[in-house]
Amino acid sequence: MKLTVIGCGYLGATHAACMAELGHDVIGMDADMDKVHALNSGKAPFFERDLDVLLAKHTATGRLKFTTSYAEAAAHGALHFIGVGTPQRAGEDAYDLTHLFSAVRQLAPRLKSPAVVAVKSTVPVGTAPRVVKILKEFAPAGDEVEVAWNPEFLRESFAIEDTLRPDRLVLGFESERSWAEAVLRQCFGKIIEAGTPTIVTDWATAELAKASANSFLATKISFINAMAEVCAAAGADVGQLADILGHDARIGHRGMRPGLGFGGGCLPKDIRGFMARAGELGADQALTFLREVDAINNRQRERMVDLAREQLGGNLMGKRITIWGAAFKPNTDDIRDSPALAVAHKLHELGVIVTVTDPKALDNARKTHPELDYTDDPIAAVQDADLLLHLTEWPQFTHIAPHRLAHRTATPKVIDGRGTLDADTWRKAGWTVRALNRP
Template structure:
């Protein structure tokens, strides 16, 4: 098939490369000409594991190209995926749909023949009818332009795997057995034939799917971190508690990792957007558990600062603190709502001198937090430190021998905010080792 992907940020660029991998001819479209130039060179303007290789493979073969022209995109194909960003509105807990509606309005006048517009962006329920209204009003093809909803469920650092081998495929349509459904089934034929569960549903259910999924995942993470708060008061071990709970097949161990909590561009935004939209629909009472999940997540960041203060004689002023990690999770350079940088900022505001290191995210961190110090080498970063915080669980950090660090620091004190370092190894090397949720 020939298809376009409009909006080539994290979601769109990944989707475009993976659709080319499935054998389609793909034209990615983005209004940022610098981004288009980078993508056409076979590279991504952000870090996602294995994506550069996929982009290089298919831009070289000619199967994948990128443009900044809506006219070229409209002429290229009659199946158009929209994957523009829908970030949290500044100062509010709602989705900012500016980029989505702008993309639809610019594409619509150029659709002169029947087409399918499949939206992948995460939105509040009720957005699909408005998208259809704009398309039918401004597209010369009118109601021959069909709207589909195809939510994404990508995990950063696993985005290619999640696109090519998804754990479910959701297709939302206004009516049954439409041309749009036939088009998307053809597009995803290899994925469907490989056994991916395929759920065909209505617009509203498909719109709710991503927000509901992320709200549940956020709640699961916050549940075990709420248990960590209790463990810290009762001298119990939350990591062993999580293992005990995880053996119950109704609960499961996946995703229930105690520590500093969640961040990134999806879970925080989606749980807050889900709460706001439910309130607007008159279902505010149903969101109480989600509000507490969000509150627990925020408290974990405060808990780290308080634990640091406790071990540094009750005062952070003038203390030198090294933070291993800036990205919100390992194997990405994404710093959106990063717990690591939130903690770094709070420590800095409390008077500490904070040095941050990260394998991939330092350039992004410098732009948003110039008040912090940055060093690329995690070993050099601990020089003269009073405290080391392990905040993003990069594999590189776990492989560092703590014996190599002890002579560099002012104090051999480490707080493992993710619980992934080996406590015996660190203690045997002479370090005072603390972890959230453990005595």
């Protein structure tokens, strides 16, 4: 098929490359000329594992190319995916749909023949009819342009796998007799033939899918961190408690590791946007628990600062603290709502000399937090440190032998905010070890 992807950020560039991998002829469209140039050269302007390999492979053959032209994109084919960003509105919890509606308005006048507009962006429920209204007003093809909803469920650092081998495929349409369904089934034919569960539903249900999934995941993470607070008060072991709970097939182990909590561009934004939309619909009481989910998550950052203060005898002013981690999770350079950087910034405000290291996210961190010190070398980073904080669970950090570090520090103390360091090995190497939310 010939298809386009409008918006080539993290979601759109990944989707475009994966659609080319499935054998389609793809044009990705983005207004950022520098981004388009980088993508056409086979390089993503962000880090996602194996994405550059796919970009280089398919831009070289001509199966995949990128443009800044809506006209070129509209003329390319009859299927147009929209994957633009929908951030939070400034000063509010609700989604900002400016980029989405702008993309639809600019695409619409160029749709002169039957086409499908498939939206992948995360939105508040009830957005699809607003997209249809714009298309009917501005698209010359009028009612022959159909709207589909195809939410994404990508995990950063696993985005290619999640696109090519998803655990489910959700397709939302206005009616059961939609031409758009046949088009999307053709597009995702290889994925469907591989046995991927495919749920065909209405617009509203498809719109709710992403925010609902992220809200559930956030709740699970905050639940085990809430249990960690109870365990700390009771003298219990939250790690063992999580293991006990995880053996229940209805609960499972995934997402049940206590620690610094979640961040990134999806979970925090989506639970807040979900609550905001529920309020607009008069169903806000149904989601009041998400406020506590958000509060528990943010509280973990405060607890890390308090634990650091405790380990340094109650005085943080002038102390040197090294932080392993800047990205919100490993295998990405994404620092949006990063728990590690939130802790780093708060410590800096309290008078700490903070040095941050990360395998991929330092360039992004420097732009948003120029007040911090940075180094590429996690071993050199601990030089003269009074305390080491392990806040992003990169495998590069967990593989460092602690006996190589202790003599470099002012005091060999470490707090594991992710629960992935081998505490016994570190203690044998001379370190005082504490773990967030652990005894």
